[in-house]
Amino acid sequence: MTASQQHLTLAVESGTGGILLWVALPYVSLAVFVLGHVWRYRYDKFGWTTRSSQLYERRLLRIGSPLFHFGILFVLLGHIGGLLIPESWTHAVGISEHTYHVLAVVVGTIAGVCTVGGLVILIYRRRTVGPVFSATTRNDKAMYLSLAVTIGLGLAATVAANIVGGGYNYRETISPWFRSLFYLQPDPDLMTGVPVLFQLHALSALLLFAAWPFTRLVHMLTAPLGYLTRPYIVYRSRDTQLGSRAPHRGWERIR
């Protein structure tokens, strides 16, 4: 419990800057994330696509893309486990802090390395393969930069805390702060004492979330899980919308 007491003392020093960074920014980026997606879905369904470049090049993509995507899915699971599930719950089911920590570091590092490796292959491909590069918009470049910075900082923070330092228990600071945002009782003090790499990772992620709806990353939200349950062949009727009207009453077909 010494660690948390230490943070409490540091918390006194957090001021306007802390509130801006750890209260205002998260809410703004969350709002932009949600409303941005709603707006994009209404305004730009046609642009809502993966914009796959597999037609141009497939050798590098076949390695890089699954590596990156499966890596980032595991990273996502790890973040859900680390940020959303309180420490007390894992304690309650008998997972000690040490076990959790070892598990998180091992799985997280493997997933992180896969993600970064995949991303490096994909960025290399995007830059060096002519057709792929010429199909890259400025929006894509900004997105790649922001994504790479966020992932890089995240991996750096983990490595720095666990390999260089003696480990850092973010589940006593970052996770409660993250959850506090959703209780609508945000506590910026929890974040002020966090190592700077973790802080930067969180900030860059918040910025990435704010940009998310305006990039090709939107394809993540329409991951086709419905495919597992729908019938194979989809039948659809011509819509009855503009330019047509329902038959008048009294003309229903006699069966």
Next chain:
Amino acid sequence: MRVMAQMAMVMNLDKCIGCHTCSVTCKQAWTNRTGVEYVWFNNVETRPGQGYPRRYEDQERWRGGWELNKKGRLALKAGGRFKKLITIFANPVLPSLDDYYEPWTYDYETLTNAPLQEHTPVARPKSLITGKDMKISWSANWDDDLGGSSEHGEKDVLLNQVSEKIKLEFEQTFMFYLPRICEHCLNPSCAASCPSGAIYKREEDGIVLVDQDKCRGWRMCVTGCPYKKVYFNHRTGKAEKCTFCFPRVEVGLPTVCSETCVGRLRYIGLVLYDADKVLEAASTPDDKDLYEAQRGVFLDPDDPQVIAEAEKADIPRDWIEAAQRSPIHALINTFKVALPLHPEYRTMPMVWYIPPLSPVVDAVRDTGRDAEDHGNLFAAVDALRIPVDYLAQLFTAGDPAPVDAVLRRLAAMRAYMRDINLGREPDASIPESVGMGEEQMYDMYRLLALAKYDERYVIPAAHAEQAHSLEELATECSLDYEGGPGMGGSGPFGETSGGAAPIAVENFHALRDRQTSDTPAAPTGKETRVNLLNWDGKGSPPGLFPPGNGDGPGSPDSGGEVEPRP
């Protein structure tokens, strides 16, 4: 019984001269946009040959269509739902651009900009993919008319399935053209492969379409379609396919490819089928029974019970009548001369073909015998195993019997009609020898040789009370070329992002622009446009006079016609 109507096509291959008019007009109408330069909703292949994309029929490689799994149940050849989702990040069997071709344009500007020089300037080919100079090495019809040659014919997938002897003799035998569009299958494997559920089959007329707003570019449909007739637009990241020209068909017009067909070899009409039987027919154990199984799915539109069921299924009366007059129904079921393309893919294709008799006729003629005599022709059909076996690979999963029967029927018609044309006594034994009556034979001749526009295309218009809004098309519009009226420029998220402008709004703007422009073409200075035709003489429209000071006659705030009424 669950009656559904299907818009279908039959092509008479004997009449195809390989002029590619269908391909060109289709391309002009539908795929003259960036991102779909390599896309041919309609293409004409030389057979034997590789096809487009190259060797698309090699399903061991491309994994298209359906197959029966170990339990004898129908399954996607490229893998089921779970496998699709696992491989979604990099589709392992997607054809690359090399399998189609790298589209290009020419650097025409050099021709006008080049300084005076000794040699004529040259317009170099520029890749439309990279924008760089390129060497043209392949294109959509690179092996046009060369299909039978040893260089290209050898690569034909079907030739490798017929015997070695045939392969050696082959180049001396025959060649014909095969126009292909999307098959609008009864059991479409592209739709089944689409993770987003964006590809759908229309309930009313069975046309298979891609909802451009729901497509997310997962590209599984390209793999799923064994005919490789779903294409990936590499600029918009969406799948596109032949639409059976549904905006035309809905108002009773034939598709662009049919309308412009020089040989008049295409027929369009309705087929009624029993939707409950499709799965069972597609699961027929033996590939060679699939042709008959699919014919078993079709319903007789003259059967009173079928009519009653069709009315219960809300099929309008005039559609049922159109199904009765349908040339497709006649060619497939009455005369039995049309065959499906590759029934062994188990998608229940709905564009059928009348196999060409001309290779047989040509062979007989080359021997110096009478090529119109049914005896000679029948003997030749029996003797010329090579074209028959090849056609069987195309149309009946390798079973020569149905192809034999069709060719004999065509040969009988040829011999029987010659007697009539020459004023001789018609020989009733000829139709009889192929199991047809004299009148039926003449009807078939009429449909194949004389049929006019309204007999070849029996297309009932869509009903307004159930119409898809013709105003707001779900798919692409041919006005959507770059800078065209359908585009409105690139949105902030790359090529053609942003909602498609509703056509009513487009019309409004186009009309207003035209009414308010000074010149018919390329109006400039939009703010100074004036429309004198709409000016009723009251006040002065803005732009009529040069801007004066204050509230002079040229003031934009003055009265007159400000907003023209379209």
